[in-house]
Amino acid sequence: MTILPVLPVVIPLTVAAVSLLAWRWRALQRWLGLAGTMALFGTVLWLFAVVWRDGVQVTQLGNWPAPFGITFVADLFSAIMLLLAGLMGVVVVLYSLASISPAHEAFGYYPLLQILLAGVCGAFLTGDIFNLYVWFEVMLIASFVLLALGGERPQLEGAVKYVTLNLISSTFFLTAVGILYGITGTLNLADLSRVLSSEPQPDLTLTVAMLFLVAFGIKAAVFPLFFWLPAAYHTPPVAVTALFSGLLTKVGVYASMRVFTLLFMPQGNSIRLLLLLIAGLTMVTGVLGAVAQNEFRRLLSFHIVSQIGYLLMGLGLFTPPALTGAIFFMAHVIVAKAALFLVSGITYRLTGTYELKKLGGLSHTYPGLALLFLLPAFSLAGIPPLSGFWAKLILIRAGLGAEHYVIVATALAVSILTLFSMTKIWTEVFWKEYPEQGPSPASSVPLWSVPVRLALFFPTAVLAACSVMMGLAVEPCLAVAQRAAEQLLHPAAYVQAVLGRLP
């Protein structure tokens, strides 16, 4: 099936185009969005099954052979990321059905969501570094609009920072691609890997690697380039924040994992140390920022930054268990973090505020919601037997195995601080008495209809359940992550699948 690796891009684009035609029929747009993301999820499940069974899947677009045309490649790592993107798509569209205002819908919220998904899937699939840049731009342009849609003052302020920094990052990316093309004369990732390993040019390669590190670092929000994220992520509707937290920064991490494992890692001891340093600083600054926050979504936004550090730690260690841990951690953090954002949206619907000081008492009135918060929050902090525990355990064991004790100690300390800030949310929002005089929010809450309740709680519950399941069924999940890590560490199979011959 040569069409299969292209479908995750074609489906959302088609849905976006049809939704544009159905501009005035909002209800139709909603159902198209839902049907489209479900179709996308089905397709990526299928793609995942095929990749698992038959190995790397490749399509040469336009039938131009590999180093000349654009190649779409789905290895196991790509397939896992696509699976997560598909899941996030379905969940976020479901949640949007009940939470997105008509004003947002009137400006094309659903088509934009599809274009964002197309960009993300394209970035996960492409095997061409310039094409990767193009998909980044598709994704970013859609995200700019989603972020600014609504036009409130803090939104625009956040959007300006976000847009500016991402444009700078794109410039770095493009410069790096240009230099790389100048050195090697090719843009195909597999071909680049072959050329760089057969004719190494350490100095120039290091320069390019650093440029890529800055470019992807801004997009992934690592230290010291992360400040756009907490400034922007708490401003749009929660569904958008959840999608961004699940996918956007992770595309940056995906790109650095892909590019560094294929091109630069085999030569770069110094790059590894630098990555570990950045990883540690990202963890610490992120979590310290989170501890100081008193607003639900800002606190969670800082945690995104902190978690990115763990992913980079896996990449920086660059051993099989470390990469396995990073991939497992990626799946865990996407699911858990999105679930927490969705919970913050529900509490906002119940109480009308994100300020922790003004919230309280929700565990008495909404024990179900409290449970939905507790599971992903504890998972994020790394309490057994939830997914975060295993993710951190594997990473820390990998760190011990590679004898990088400083980063291991940092990761453990940050874990404790994460637990601290999660319990802070827990006590403030759910446990303590409702702070203000007068009736508690429970009595003033409008009675939600069953579909609204379903659309808000079902996706949140699905994500929380995923986090629990990944913790309970850790063996099969780890087996998948392990095989994906093997493929990343030994790019020969990837290169052979793309170029059709051994490097």
Add this chain to the structure above:
Amino acid sequence: MTSLVLSTATRFLLPLMLLFSLFLLLRGHNDPGGGFVGGLVAATGFVLYALAYGVEAAQRVLRVHPRVLIAIGLLCALGSGALACMSGQPFLTGLWSGYEIPVLGKVGTPLVFDVGVYVMVVGVTLLIIFSLAEE
């Protein structure tokens, strides 16, 4: 702002520019040109019309909303790629009919793709410029 010279000239220039844009579109497969430039030239024609007669008049001349053009263009381009998949070849592979049609030349899915690009570029450019002009 109404200028007699501009509005009279525009009436002749719009069809000419549209014609030229089609020329660029058809020429573009092997020579400089193609859907993207063609679309830009066509959009320029409508922008000129909007300058001379106002945005509403330009939208009336265009007949459809630019948004619809974007959607149609995107579907055209995707459809031309998907045709190749139906015959078992990779996405976006060029399929040629084998006939030479006067004026158009060799006909195949790349032409459909280019037409899609053309329509989409017209839609995007006009949507941006009309929205800015309405502010």
